[in-house]
Amino acid sequence: MTSVNINRATASSLDPRAMKATSIKTTADPSSEQEPAALHITATSSNPRMFTLPWERPLATWPRDLLANLPRGISRHVVRFVHVGDDVYAMKEITQRVAEREYELLRKLQKLELPTVNPIAVVTGRHTREGEPLEAMLVTQHLKFSLPYRALFARNLRPDTAERLIDALAVLLVRLHLAGFYWGDVSLSNVLFLRDADAFSAFLVDAETGDLHPSLTDGQREYDIDLARTNIIGELMDLDSGNLLAGEVDEVGVGNRLVDRYHSLWSALTDVDSFDPDEMWKIERRVNRLNDLGFDVDELEMKTEEDGNRVLVRPRVVDAGYASRKLLRLTGLDVQENQARRLLNDLDAYRASTWRQGEDLEIVATDWMREVFEPTVRMIPPEYRSQIEPAQFFHEVLTHRWLMAEKAGHDVPMAEAVQSYISESLPEYRLDSEDMKTINEEADAGVVDDEMNWQGAHAQAGRGEQVSSDRTDKDANGHDGVADQANAEGQTRAGTQTDRDRASEEVQSQPAFEDANGGRSSLRSVYAPGSLDAAADQDDQDDAVWASS
Numbered sequence: 001m002t003s004v005n006i007n008r009a010t011a012s013s014l015d016p017r018a019m020k021a022t023s024i025k026t027t028a029d030p031s032s033e034q035e036p037a038a039l040h041i042t043a044t045s046s047n048p049r050m051f052t053l054p055w056e057r058p059l060a061t062w063p064r065d066l067l068a069n070l071p072r073g074i075s076r077h078v079v080r081f082v083h084v085g086d087d088v089y090a091m092k093e094i095t096q097r098v099a100e101r102e103y104e105l106l107r108k109l110q111k112l113e114l115p116t117v118n119p120i121a122v123v124t125g126r127h128t129r130e131g132e133p134l135e136a137m138l139v140t141q142h143l144k145f146s147l148p149y150r151a152l153f154a155r156n157l158r159p160d161t162a163e164r165l166i167d168a169l170a171v172l173l174v175r176l177h178l179a180g181f182y183w184g185d186v187s188l189s190n191v192l193f194l195r196d197a198d199a200f201s202a203f204l205v206d207a208e209t210g211d212l213h214p215s216l217t218d219g220q221r222e223y224d225i226d227l228a229r230t231n232i233i234g235e236l237m238d239l240d241s242g243n244l245l246a247g248e249v250d251e252v253g254v255g256n257r258l259v260d261r262y263h264s265l266w267s268a269l270t271d272v273d274s275f276d277p278d279e280m281w282k283i284e285r286r287v288n289r290l291n292d293l294g295f296d297v298d299e300l301e302m303k304t305e306e307d308g309n310r311v312l313v314r315p316r317v318v319d320a321g322y323a324s325r326k327l328l329r330l331t332g333l334d335v336q337e338n339q340a341r342r343l344l345n346d347l348d349a350y351r352a353s354t355w356r357q358g359e360d361l362e363i364v365a366t367d368w369m370r371e372v373f374e375p376t377v378r379m380i381p382p383e384y385r386s387q388i389e390p391a392q393f394f395h396e397v398l399t400h401r402w403l404m405a406e407k408a409g410h411d412v413p414m415a416e417a418v419q420s421y422i423s424e425s426l427p428e429y430r431l432d433s434e435d436m437k438t439i440n441e442e443a444d445a446g447v448v449d450d451e452m453n454w455q456g457a458h459a460q461a462g463r464g465e466q467v468s469s470d471r472t473d474k475d476a477n478g479h480d481g482v483a484d485q486a487n488a489e490g491q492t493r494a495g496t497q498t499d500r501d502r503a504s505e506e507v508q509s510q511p512a513f514e515d516a517n518g519g520r521s522s523l524r525s526v527y528a529p530g531s532l533d534a535a536a537d538q539d540d541q542d543d544a545v546w547a548s549s
Contacts, residue, residue: 015112015179036125042103043121043139049085050139055126058134059093071431071439073148073189073205081142088142089120094208096124099136102208106140109207112179115172116204117143117192143203145389146192149235151439153244154431162236162245162254165193168202169232170261173224174269176204182220184209186228188235195392197338198399225262229255330365331373335391342395346372372414379418387429397421 039055054062059078068081068088078093094102099122106119118141126134149165158164169191176183183204190206213220236251245251268289275282323340327333335343350368351357376397377390388396401417431439 038125039123039127040125041121041123044107044118045087045120047085047087050121053082053084055123055137056129056134058128059091059137068142069436070142071148071151071436073150074442090117090140090142092138092140093135094138096136098208099124099138102138102206105207105210105212108212109176109179109181109204114175114179114181114204115202116207117141140205143192143194143205145387145392146194146203148192148439149188150239150244150442151431152193153239154439159246159248162249163257164198164200165202166232166254166258167261168193168196168200169228170258170265172202172204173228173258173262174265177216177221177224177266178269180213180215182211182213182216183207183224184211184227186224187231189231194336195389196336197342197392197395199338201336201338221266225259229259232258330362331369333369333373333391335389339389339391339395342398343373343391346394346398376414376418379415379422381422381426384422384426384429388426393426396425400425 041050043050053066059080062080062082066082068083070081070088072079072081075092080091082089082091092099103119103122106116109116110118119138120141121137121139123137123139126136128134152161152165165188169186169188172191173183173186185206185208190204192203192205194201194203233251233255236245236249236254239245240249240251273282273286321337323344324335324337327335327340327344330347331343333340333343347365347368350372351359351361351364354364354367356364373394376394380388380390380393397414397418400421401412401414404412404417404420
């Protein structure tokens, strides 16, 4: 595992926050690791119910009363959302080494305040009551209000949705690269999306192929970008084959958009500007531009050229979140960046309309929260409080109110706008039971590398019944030789025979692309060098909506 060795060799140069992230340290030599003889849980959570879960059972057979019915993304592993007290956790069955390594990486990325799912625990030493070994379990916290890309396209979205998702992914990739994280498996499937005003925010959910370095080479960054483009084109083609993509979407064009957006943002954040000594005002313009992109600037490195005629300026970007941190300081609301901008704009409008420009902004913000924001979000119907984030609801009500006023030719009361939005637009957020069933069946259809072939597991798990299993022959990578016959029904889309035929052939019909070595490979087999056996895991463990009022 060359990548791991490199990571260890440069560990002393990593950010100190990442160095102290976890007590778990995976080694470069898998043979030196031994599975615990008894159940072993390393967790960041003190939730005592973690210890009462049926760890002695395969995850596919856990009883329905423990499971949260949330949409999952396509994965090569068994993934389930589980109620643990008042929390919802995502459980993923994988090998011990991969589970520990991904847990370690996610902990480091969290310490660096990067947008990833929150790792909760790694569980090893699992055995059935008969003493048969079970795979380890990676546990992460469910990301509230988020969805995988396939669940988003199951709804009635704007035609430019694909482009907005790509823009969010480009921002995520730039942030990870700035922190020295080489992903190695960039795709829409390995990302969760949160609505962020009229845009989206992207969160990494699968880190097992990645490595954290003090910094990345141009070659490492470009490999990630090229892989992302290839995977995204294939994923959009897959959506198009299922009639989930708007007809005017150009899959190749969207893939190219990621490359362009990434390079544009990377240049804005890292380029060195050259100014004449009398053009120092351009420095402020550069900083303002970075703030508009949502990034804070911690330091400016300035030096003159040898002849003294030019000044070179390089900004040191801290991280995204300029507006969200300001709103958090003023109101205590922790929201996405574009949502924060919209709420700050409304706060400014409130301040002007009440003739309070001369008052302290913190005091005005307190009144705005009490008089405007809180009364509005309290009107969210109970059945939708698990479907839409309060800040997103407020943003969309403001947009709806403006459209109503433009049509009516006069201002519209906020309460009237809220009621109109709830009746006309809010129902679009609901995933019906048929859509949820289809999404999860497609997710289960991708499971190909479990240790055992648990026949009928998905059908019986809801009733909490233990099902019999047949061991299957394995290929050279330790994967099952059976091509998921047990999950064939999971590919069956309820509806027409055409839909069912398309779903059953989905995996086999993946488009092939040239890999980095000039060879041909399917969409789901394009991995980075040095990846682990489970490199193609589509984690998606936090891909849905969770209740919050």
